[in-house]
Amino acid sequence: MVGSGNPESGSLVSAYRAIVPTTARRGIARKVPTPLRSAVKQSLSTVDAVRSAAVVWAMGGRRNAPRHGGAYSVRVVRVGNRHMRARLVEGATAWAARARNLHLLVTALESAGIDHFCVRSSGRDVPAVAVPAALRREAEAVLRAVFEAAPGYAGPVGDDDGAMQPGDEERSWSRLRRHDVLRVAWYVTDLTQELVFGAAFGCDLEFWEKVDGRLTAPRPNSVVTDFVDVGERVEAPQALFSLIPGAYATGLTRTLPEFTQPLPEDHLFPIDVVYTWVDDSDPVWAAERDEARSGRLGVPAPRLHSQAANDARFTSRDELRYSLRSLHQYAPWVRTIHLVTAGQVPSWLDTDAPGLNVVDHREIFSDPSALPTFNSHAIESQLHHIEGLSEHFLYLNDDVFFGRPLNAGRFFHPNGLSKFFQSKALVPSGPSGPEDLPVNAAGKNSRALIERSFGTRIAQKMKHTPHPLRRDVLADIELVYADEHHRTQHARFRSPEDVPIASSLHHYYGFHTGRATTGNLRYVYIDLAGDLAQRRLDTLLARRNFDTFCLNDTVVHPDPEAQDRMVRSFLERYFPVPSRFELPPGVTGPTRLADRRALRPLAAHRYAYAPIDGASR
Template identity: 65%
Template sequence: MRSLTVADAARSALVVRALDDRRRDGAGHASTGPIRVVRVDGRHRRAVEVPGITAWAARARNLHILVALLEEAGIDHFCVRGTASVNPCVAVPERLRTDVEEVLRIVCGHNPGYVGSASRGQMRPGASAASWRALRAQRVLRLAWNVCDPTGNLVFGRESGCDIEFWAEREGRLVAPRPNRVVSEVPVDAGRCWAEQKRFSEVPVMYTTGQARTLPEFVAALPDDHPFPIDVVYTWVDDSDPRWRARKDATRRVLERGTGEHALHEQAANDSRYTSRDELRYSLRSIHQYAPWVRTIFLVTAGHVPSWLDTDFPGIKVVDHREIFSDPDALPTFNSHAIESQLHHIPELSEHFLYLNDDVFLGRPVQPGKFFHSNGLSKSFRSNALIPSGRADSADLPVNAAGKNSRGLIAQQFGTVISQKMKHTPHALRRSVLTEIEQVYAHSHRTTQHSRFRSPHDVPIVSSLYHYYAYHSARATVGDIRYAYVDLADGLAQRRLDGLLARRNFDTFCMNDTVPAADPVAQDRMVANFLDAYFPVPSPYERPTGIRAPRTAPVAELGGVRA
């Protein structure tokens, strides 16, 4: 009779060991809480309330619980890599299936867990013998101990579950019930080894949840693995800083005294371009929630530091414009194109990185392969929106003039005429290619760097030119991403945000406002309510409640811009 021992092991495994003491909920609460009734796949299910829960931690938690139970019960098993599913997977010899079912049924009676087909269908209560009988023909099952955050807005069920495969025994060999990219069968007596659980659940190194039993074949690096680090870069501005606003207004007055090329388009420097609603806080939450594989996040500012940002937490670095501009005379600048032209100068930036505006968010778990091939090639995401025909003109919208300039450079270099803009998604970039672009297009690059506001002469280096240049030089491909764009000034914006929140089925989305709102207060309320509901879990980059930092660094003298 192993039930009591196994149940005790399950209770201890309920702690989300992927979260250390630093991942607090603001009040120092424990990692687990009470059991609540939540809606999962349209049905009422029980879930454990876990402050600070994330998609990757929920997945790691399910793997950890299952592995701990099998170890405690003495049931032979090994973790599997390389299945088509992103969920962790544990294999058990089919002859031990009855033992597995008995153990899991008893444990799910003490700690509510659910079981179902790995491919489709509703999850059934794991404590019910009828559930296991109904699934007896399935050789791959999905197990999930549901969790939710304290608000109930985030619920992780079957999509964060752990698969269990039952491998049949044939002529002294164990045969996999479904394909994986490593082995289809192994000897029954194949030796086992130990590896970190993070290898099977994509938990960051700093949150390793322990060791897992596996086969040597599943420990080896695979061609599809991404062995290189990937960083994230943001540009951000504190539009409420009076010194920054005074500097911006003074610079604009100087430029507008001129005519012709110095005259600013109405969208080159309107207030909407710089307005901050704390989107950065929530975009960082989306990275923490859905992309645990990011190494370092760099925040490029004009000396500003958000009051809520914990700059002492590992993995976040604030970079001043003066650290990256090759020509200090180009500062101050209020032009996102100019700032973006200098990103590859960031000290310690990895070769591969993602560039995000603060109004771009990850909407669900994504893997590095969404943005980079495992051989290092980057991916670009072309939009159906087209670059207008003709040459750039001062009457053009700044974004259209920049697209035309990018088209001219690509045509001159490669003889092709580009027509598509890029989607407002995270931009996958390579530092070496950006360095090369600075050399190849030196004149246009320098002109862009020295444009203090958006200009008809700008080149959109990271959002257009890079992608087409890398594609033509065989260092990038066209990728595919599920993406949504919400124009906050559109009358249907609220309906679109409600749809995003209800379905959570986009890889990434952008909330953009390029023109002043008719009712700024209502728009701010709409955005705040949506972001609080979609991203309720604070990231580790936020200071605990009640601890404030200066809104501006002591030397915030230089300008900044939100792209």
């Protein structure tokens, strides 16, 4: 990235980490005060930005190019320690960039009349296209011509941008002829240039040799690795080979009949997402909360732990906006997003957007007398009552984000089993009590139920990640543990008797009944009230190397405004591309769900998504 201003992302800082051993760096960190280290990193980042700007100019970048000219559409961006040319694409997303590369490659081969077919690649999200090895030189010539018109890169298979070669140079193709599989990529960046989609989002080009009369693959795949080629090709959607976000279109491509059939590893069932969200600035909600705290709702005032209802639990910094952007960017396979609220709507949310369903608590609570509630455990106990919700769904809090492209297999097995992600943190021993932290009391209660039913003792908490859930498991829990479920539903604030149904009990009950298994997810939790919060956010922004992450705090920060600026700046830079669920800039709607439903749609304001590069095939 050019001139990012992030002290953790500069190439000089990266070189320092690569050259100096970890033990030596830890020794330096102990001796040099944190403010001084931060200042040095910032200085290195500034020097790096100046150097990058000079390289941009030398490579043909333009600071003030005409907006509709060719120089405007191509930018020079830094990827690792290299500077690469990337196409500037408004609304760029990871999966769309990958689908675009597949489309450009098959279109080039199709236009030149070069035989090819798409391949169902085994265990890889990167699409693949096969060309008979006898036609390799013709394919190289065509792609070189295409790269002259649209700058891009080719290199050995892998996610290493450093190995990619300019696709318009003959010497690049000469160097690559010893490889039977190449990665081809036309780089893409968004308007802010915070996002760059390079080699990891390219398309693989395989050269199949004829061996004993059979066309043979240079590497394994999950369907066909050799066959007698009689020229049979069929047409299939490009989306079969590279997931395409719903707002885009790419058309058809050539393939073999065997590659068009569903595979056992395909996820053939829909997956929804459920959010629970609250606006703490809503005066109606705040008044109801205060009444419930004081006992003026006709029930005794609850005895609350200090963390059961403090302001940090309800603070909103528009995290939902950016969590939705993370889904739009990295998980476009989600079918419908259900937003569960206390009759509230964010002013920026487009409630008429396709694939969005806003749900009031009153529509899902089996006992309306439990409302209003300010207890996330109570709300989570009712999620499976959402009308139209898919059998398999992800439950997210709005402080959980997708950090990089993920597929459905991270959360569900193709046969429908859900996965859960255990933390190294342990549930404390002993029974739950009023002095326990709410999260510990809930964990103890979940443990007691599993021990009662199955005779096993659970010890681990769950990570703050998306929770893969099944409606049938949740429905069984409501029946099997009816008394505990009823008490949880009716606790207006977190109580020592709560059961964490969605975030713990579901996973262990599903495991013991053969419907859930353990899974792996690269995840990080950042305490926004911690002393190292800014540094950890900078590092996360620079590396983007976690599947999901959670930004949270359980206590009120001493300087809420500074904390708010820190979080908003990070989120805007990590997720700069608006999702289809946002109203256009400057347009807002009513913040009460009833008022939204009473209005006609605000206007025809959808973000327009043309076919990828004018795709017709």
